[in-house]
Amino acid sequence: MNQALSKIIQLELEKLENGSQSLEETTNAIQSLMPQxxxxxxxxxxxxxxxxxxxxxxxxxxxxxNAGYNxxxxxxxxxxxxxxxxxSGTGSMSDKQWAALMQATEWYAGSKSFLxxxxxxxxxxxxxxxxxxxxQGRSAESTFLEALKKAGIVKENQKIVFNTAFxxxxxxxxxxxxxxxxxxxxxxxxxxLDHDAPFKGNLEPNRLKERIAQGGVGAVFLTITNxxxxxxxxxxxxxxATRQICDANHVPLFFDACRFAENAYFIxxxxxxxxxxTIRDIVRDMFSYVDGATFSAKKDAKANIGGAILIRNGFAGxxxxxHAKTLTIMRDGFISYGGLAGRDLEITAQGLRETTQEDYLxxxxxxxxxxxxxxxxAGVPLVHPCGGHAVYxxxxxxxxxxxxxxxxxxxxxxxxxxxxxxxxxxIGDVMxxxxxxxxxxxxxxxxxxxxxxxxxxxxxxxxxxxxxACFADFSKRRKxxxxxxxxxxxxxxxxxxxxxxxxxxxxxxxxxxxxLT
Numbered sequence: 471m472n473q474a475l476s477k478i479i480q481l482e483l484e485k486l487e488n489g490s491q492s493l494e495e496t497t498n499a500i501q502s503l504m505p506q507x508x509x510x511x512x513x514x515x516x517x518x519x520x521x522x523x524x525x526x527x528x529x530x531x532x533x534x535x536n537a538g539y540n541x542x543x544x545x546x547x548x549x550x551x552x553x554x555x556x557x558s559g560t561g562s563m564s565d566k567q568w569a570a571l572m573q574a575t576e577w578y579a580g581s582k583s584f585l586x587x588x589x590x591x592x593x594x595x596x597x598x599x600x601x602x603x604x605x606q607g608r609s610a611e612s613t614f615l616e617a618l619k620k621a622g623i624v625k626e627n628q629k630i631v632f633n634t635a636f637x638x639x640x641x642x643x644x645x646x647x648x649x650x651x652x653x654x655x656x657x658x659x660x661x662x663l664d665h666d667a668p669f670k671g672n673l674e675p676n677r678l679k680e681r682i683a684q685g686g687v688g689a690v691f692l693t694i695t696n697x698x699x700x701x702x703x704x705x706x707x708x709x710x711a712t713r714q715i716c717d718a719n720h721v722p723l724f725f726d727a728c729r730f731a732e733n734a735y736f737i738x739x740x741x742x743x744x745x746x747x748t749i750r751d752i753v754r755d756m757f758s759y760v761d762g763a764t765f766s767a768k769k770d771a772k773a774n775i776g777g778a779i780l781i782r783n784g785f786a787g788x789x790x791x792x793h794a795k796t797l798t799i800m801r802d803g804f805i806s807y808g809g810l811a812g813r814d815l816e817i818t819a820q821g822l823r824e825t826t827q828e829d830y831l832x833x834x835x836x837x838x839x840x841x842x843x844x845x846x847x848a849g850v851p852l853v854h855p856c857g858g859h860a861v862y863x864x865x866x867x868x869x870x871x872x873x874x875x876x877x878x879x880x881x882x883x884x885x886x887x888x889x890x891x892x893x894x895x896x897i898g899d900v901m902x903x904x905x906x907x908x909x910x911x912x913x914x915x916x917x918x919x920x921x922x923x924x925x926x927x928x929x930x931x932x933x934x935x936x937x938x939a940c941f942a943d944f945s946k947r948r949k950x951x952x953x954x955x956x957x958x959x960x961x962x963x964x965x966x967x968x969x970x971x972x973x974x975x976x977x978x979x980x981x982x983x984x985x986l987t
Contacts, residue, residue: 538972551891559768561926603808607766628688641965671696701857732858876954909957
């Protein structure tokens with residue numbers, strides 16, 4: 471039996487022996503730890519060696535020091551063994567996507583590759599949209615937000631409301647509109663560790679009504695799935711309710727459609743009355759309620775690069791589409807390629823068709839849920855229920871021996887990388903807390919998570935078992951870590967600092983010795 475699995479099963483048996491759970495509970499728990507027996511809907515045709523296996527903890531600690539204790543500045547050659555930093559653009563493509571790459575044409579205008587791209591979006595999301603390619607999701611956000619402003623949809627004194635805006639979206643909204651986005655998450659979002667509430671990504675309708683009544687709301691966005699809240703989905707009922715409120719107040723509604731296919735899968739599996747519909751049916755239902763969307767092809771299209779803007783035909787007299795097209799030409803080339811090669815357009819088109827199939831989504835979400843079950847069995851505090859693309863660890867509880875103002879989530883990301891070669895990303899106080907001009911935390915973020923985002927079709931069950939075993943191992947000595955980190959440089963307090971900031975351990979000896987033990 472796999473050594474990692476043996477360790478985690480032993481933890482369950484110990485619960486039985488000390489009377490903390492029954493035989494039936496123990497049996498069910500152990501069964502949930504086994505990899506799914508059903509055959510996965512793909513074959514592995516190529517592998518790639520990872521250099522991180524040769525690195526020691528001592529070497530990784532040195533690499534971290536050179537990188538300013540920022541995991542964004544370490545990589546495969548400096549010790550990353552299992553990379554859960556992001557699922558964006560890091561997945562494996564299918565044979566049909568590779569074939570589509572070879573069939574692409576690199577025409578500036580009139581390319582058949584753009585027609586494939588456009589037709590795939592209309593096939594999946596509906597025929598009612600103008601489709602503009604972008605070189606990735608952030609480019610789509612920037613262009614779309616500026617187009618909304620130029621078209622007069624979002625005026626100077628108005629703000630944009632979200633269920634929850636992710637970090638780069640937050641940064642773009644703040645920089646382009648001059649106002650930070652306002653997040654109107656639902657009540658269940660306040661209880662991230664609870665097991666209930668299948669749609670914790672929802673926007674709270676009553677809060678939206680109250681906020682619109684106060685005035686100054688230019689637009690509403692729903693992030694699907696809701697990354698900041700733990701990859702939690704938004705229900706179709708919530709999308710409908712949000713649309714009704716927006717219509718009653720003449721406010722447009724848009725999607726940040728980063729993981730729309732995973733969101734549709736949760737609707738199919740969890741929302742009453744939706745289980746007889748296909749994923750494609752649900753996706754078209756979802757998009758029928760919005761005036762437009764931004765999209766990252768690096769997520770639910772299994773592409774390594776790319777994005778798109780969707781604008782409903784006729785919306786705002788097509789002024790938004792006009793400005794978006796103009797900005798695309800100014801920044802990224804013609805509107806038929808948006809900064810992408812023709813091969814990227816073809817890859818995205820094929821990826822869209824594949825990721826909106828149920829067998830793919832069952833495997834995709836199932837693998838994330840498997841890691842969630844393993845970590846839960848190992849006693850790791852997690853966001854419940856499991857989201858679609860990542861497992862979120864509650865760093866405030868897991869590293870409760872570290873002072874809360876010393877960035878526990880960031881500290882945990884450093885510890886996991888240095889000791890085990892596992893790279894995750896903090897979604898918490900470094901990204902979202904209120905900080906002074908030197909990076910000292912003044913007020914905490916809503917949550918302080920470590921996100922383990924799983925690349926698509928890239929890792930096997932053994933990688934999930936290894937990760938869970940490492941957490942179980944580190945749990946035994948986590949109390950020995952009594953200090954965290956502080957920000958020391960490259961800090962501008964602009965919403966993008968986690969990509970650049972430099973850190974140092976508050977107590978270097980405690981940090982080093984805990985990990986070298």
